[in-house]
Amino acid sequence: MSRQDALVTADWAEENLEAPGVVFVEVDEDTSAYDGGHIPGAVKLDWKSDLQDQVVRDFVDRASFEKLLSEKGISNDDTVVLYGGNNNWFAAYAYWYFKLYGHDKVQLLDGGRKKWELDGRTLTTDETSRQQTSYQAKEPDNSIRAFRQETIDAIGNKNLVDVRSPDEFSGKIIAPAHLPQEQAQRPGHIPGALNVPWSKAANEDGTFRSDDELGTLYGGAGLDGSKSTIAYCRIGERSSHTWFVLHELLGHSDVKNYDGSWTEYGSLVGVPIELGAKS
Amino acid sequence: MCGAPAQDTDLPTGTDLARDTVLAGRVLADGEPVGGAFVRLLDSSGEFTAEVVSSASGDFRFFAAPGSWTVRALSRIGNGETSVQAGGPGLHHTEVAVG
Structure with a gap:
């Protein structure tokens, strides 16, 4: 692709x-x-x-x-x-x-x-x-769709890319800033997830950035190209945007979208959650 | 719900201005409202945070957090931006001139 x-x-x-x-x-x-x-x-x-x-x-x-x-x-x-x-x-x-x-x-x-x-x-x-x-x-074709247990099992093993805004990632807010706050029971992110907001992959007019810019963006954020990747957001639509970039534009081989995303993960009982910005 | 709700001036049910930080305003060109503009909320480092489309009356609204924000509007007749200081919860009004 x-x-x-x-x-x-x-x-x-x-x-x-x-x-x-x-x-x-x-x-x-x-x-x-x-x-x-x-x-x-x-x-x-x-x-x-x-x-x-x-x-x-x-x-x-x-x-x-x-x-x-x-x-x-x-x-x-x-x-x-x-x-x-x-x-x-x-x-x-x-x-x-x-x-x-x-x-x-x-x-x-x-x-x-x-x-x-x-x-x-x-x-x-x-x-x-x-x-x-x-x-x-x-x-x-579930080779491009991640489910919750697979996402939990990915902690420490695969690249987890949280594509929400920094304030959603850190737990300051639970939904994007143009919406009333609602949804998941708990704020925060999956431990070890990288935070690369979807918007960094797009230009102001909505077009995608160049392949070189995109490669630098994810490489610079610490995405390990030799590992599998799961992308998530709040309800799975912004992470589809990032799945598209990683799998379709950059050609990474094993990339899944976790469409359950934070509304599912942040409401599960007992799963690990991390708060705060990336150190 | 992840799309932009109607950008009218009435705040949605459940909005609590003692708790929520709401940035609301209008996009104007020569004092006239500009509908259909793409209004982008950028944080204090210039990073994109959210985007909505202005209503026919030029109105837009964001639910944000206290802090320094830039509101940038893109439209067919030109672009423009303005800064907003949201010192705390409540309704913070602004206007963005484009052209």
């Missing part, structure tokens, strides 16, 4: 809006963003209602994913180009999720909605209609 395979530029996207076999998909938590104007031809996925099981705290199962993509008019042969707001957080989450269910031809629009809007490129409220397909998903 490399930058050319995993990312497309806004210029490329603009030239390929009507290309056969290319489907643009906007992924946001706030679907009013899509409804207020989206990239021409793009379909919408709602991070919460489409991709999360509505009862159990987990993904939708394979059959539901097949049904969802079929209804959206996405076929197995299509190249899916994902984009969204929040610096592509949820688009990166969806990217990881598409990979998990075995869709190989998936790419992220570099800079997402933000760069597209700042560039003044076209957005439309025209409804997108695509013909229903019969999408076939594969069994989930």
Whole structure:
């Protein structure tokens, strides 16, 4: 995997809006963003209602994913180009999720909605209609998904990368600074975790930094390239962004996203927690 | 919930201004509100902390901690930034001019 395979530029996207076999998909938590104007031809996925099981705290199962993509008019042969707001957080989450269910031809629009809007490129409220397909998903590829016991076992053995802000890492706050404070029972981080906020991997306009800058960033933070890595945040979407950087852009081989993240870990009874900034 | 809630001026239920440090304000260009601007909260070392999109009335809001902050706005008509000193909990108002 490399930058050319995993990312497309806004210029490329603009030239390929009507290309056969290319489907643009906007992924946001706030679907009013899509409804207020989206990239021409793009379909919408709602991070919460489409991709999360509505009862159990987990993904939708394979059959539901097949049904969802079929209804959206996405076929197995299509190249899916994902984009969204929040610096592509949820688009990166969806990217990881598409990979998990075995869709190989998936790419992220570099800079997402933000760069597209700042560039003044076209957005439309025209409804997108695509013909229903019969999408076939594969069994989930759990080689890119970490679960809680595996994360606990990784303490002292693997790279743990906490991609939240320094104040969330140290335990000063439990949720990002633009949200009311809520969620996990206890603040702090997993002992031994590195703190490399996701935002350090992105430029101001939401595009990813260069491979050289990214290599220096994680190397400088102490990420040992010879070890496996688990990334986590609060609910698994910002860590998808970092998973994308480490696994898809930098090509590290064994990188998992712990989507249970701090809301799960920080609510478990008896697990080790560390407070304070990195020494 | 990890997306930005509606950036209106009413504070969400459960906000306790005796406990919470809220930075709120508007993005303006020549005195007129700028909606759809990307408003970034940077800490005292200039590191990114959070980002929201301003409402149609130019309003934005962050839940932060006491300290020195920079609020930087990116918009199609230009960028701008301002500093905010949040000495303690409560509602701290600011305005960011872009252009």
